Amino acid sequence: MSIKFGLLALLERGAMYGYQLRAAFEESTGGTWPLNIGQVYTTLTRLERDGQVRSLPESDAGQRPYEITEAGRAELAMWFATPISRTDRPRDELAIKLALALTTPGVDVRAVVQTQRAATMRTLQEYTRLKAKSDASTDLPWRLVLDAMLFQAEAEMRWLDHCEASLVRHRPAPATTRPESAPATTQPAPAPSEEEARQR
Amino acid sequence: MNVLELRDVHRTHGTGDTAVHALRGLSLQVRPGELIAVMGPSGSGKSTLLNLAGGLDRPTRGEVRVEGRVLAELSHRGLAEARRRGIGYVFQAFNLLPSLTAVENVALPLELDGVSVRKARREALRSLADLELTHLADRFPDQMSGGQQQRVAIARALVGPRRLVLADEPTGALDSETGEAVLRLLRTRVDAGAAGVLVTHEARHAAWADRVIFLRDGVVVDSSGPLAQPEQLLAVPGAGA
Structure with missing residues (x-):
């Protein structure tokens, strides 16, 4: 606008x-x-x-x-x-990032999804805190703006859940699998992803 | 002191090849005034965590402490008492007894604990008043909306000396405004000094918590606390013409 x-x-x-x-x-x-x-x-x-x-x-x-x-x-x-x-809105960089993560060798897509999820959750928490502080009787316009941002962030969370569920269904193997065409000998071993590291 | 503490908790169902590892080394501390939300896909261990915290299940390994006491070391009777006096539950189904009024429902856990009827009623009225529910005191569950019943269930969960509330999808069947009112209430109660663990799959509801932990396959994969600089959220990129 x-x-x-x-x-x-x-x-x-x-x-x-x-x-x-x-x-x-x-x-x-x-x-x-x-x-x-x-x-x-x-x-x-x-x-x-x-x-x-x-x-x-x-x-x-x-x-x-x-x-x-x-x-x-x-x-x-x-x-x-x-x-x-x-x-009218700018292209969704996040959707593009996930699509690229899926096709880029060595990228742990689930970790990318989770990083975004935690960040979006933090945003949701902050909006919620602002909403909790606002006064329902006097701050209605401000609350509507906050609600719009809350619902958008929530939609993003749902979409991330959906992405993760799709990944689990279609790529049961760890996300570090490389495409067949990549000559394994010329590639260094992938560093453990954050998620794998956390699980150790 | 932490109201709830889980130390390297494992819970395995079954043995050998068929063993299911519901939780694999989970540690968690919840202080008074703190609300923790637990999120994760089905089968990630959310319900197991809540059952262990509430003493409804025992860990295969590790320790669960409520108000400093290790639940597994309590006798059957001691555990029942700890559950009755120390821990309140809010479920998706409101679980109010249909033949009792709101205030009688809230007073019930105290009466079961041997508190006199009069004193229990007084405490129950205070708990309802804390949550601005006094007007519902004499209504039966079927005379209340789902949202009202759930708010009464929260009053019951935290009546008397109980300081730990465990909530399992407490907003499940409610519309979004009512669900929000329930969480606002839970938040208020926790801010007043209780500790809460909220299991939910709704991000917008989890956002009422101080900390959100994400479970997957029985381990914490991430957690989200408050931002260092919340004002950065309000700088809208590209705000201009």
Whole structure:
């Protein structure tokens, strides 16, 4: 998503100037998306150029508030009505990493899966701690952001479990087996994986 | 002192070629105020661990200590007493007695232990109040939702002097909001000084624990404690335009 829609949504509440917008943006994303004031002003300038916001006269303190226009409102309504597409998100590096781990000789895929699992679990624990600290009555927007991150991390855990189960089913031998074509004599013996080392 | 300690615990079922090694040298310490989650695929040893911790099973080798006492060294009677006074269980099925009200269910373990009915009721009410469940005290199980029953089961698991709670998939049949409420409660109780071991296959539930240990084939393959710098999670990569 772009900052643009965030600012339009905030201006829908009423006219605001740059610093107010930045504070409101950070508040509504629970500080997960820090903005610098330059990004706010660049975006406002672009929105004004496209006729989606209008600048109002400066206040005595020298602050220039902006208000949303009808065109801006239509753009915002369109954004809320359109689902986010998976293709808008960056490629999943983790999926690619696991696929490569599976086909790269000498890589213990289960150890790769487990390393990721522990890291994702840590993330889940931290989000949960933040959620436990938040107040259900006052922090609902922040909780929704946290829930989104929690569910994503949970989905990743499930996917990792699924990957591991598939590995067990399809490759019962230790994951250090090499492809037939690799001339064993020219390859050094594989170092024990972390997992094997732990089991000793 | 650790409330629960497992020292190099092995549990083997059967002998020779058909032997199944459910646990192979597991060590674990749980302190007061600490909640440990145990995750792992089916057959990884999760339930065996819980059964050993609760004195329902004995290790083939190694030691299980609850509040400093080695369970295997206790007499049959001593073990029963340790289980009754020291350890609380929460199961997937709530296991409340249908003919007793919530407060009677919570008071039951104390009454079985010889505490007077009046005193047991007072303690049970206190346990329910700690968990903000006073309004459910006089309801029978069939007058409560699954989530409410499970919260009452947690109150029962930790009534009186018991400081160790063992939970086996306690959120199994509950929807995600209710499951979360149950875990929030377990967390609160542990924060107040109990020690807890939670077996679950739900990562989101395990995340309520201070430490998550991953079992596979009877050994701990990994564990996950708190991050040194939690704020790093909130730096969203690529946050910008």
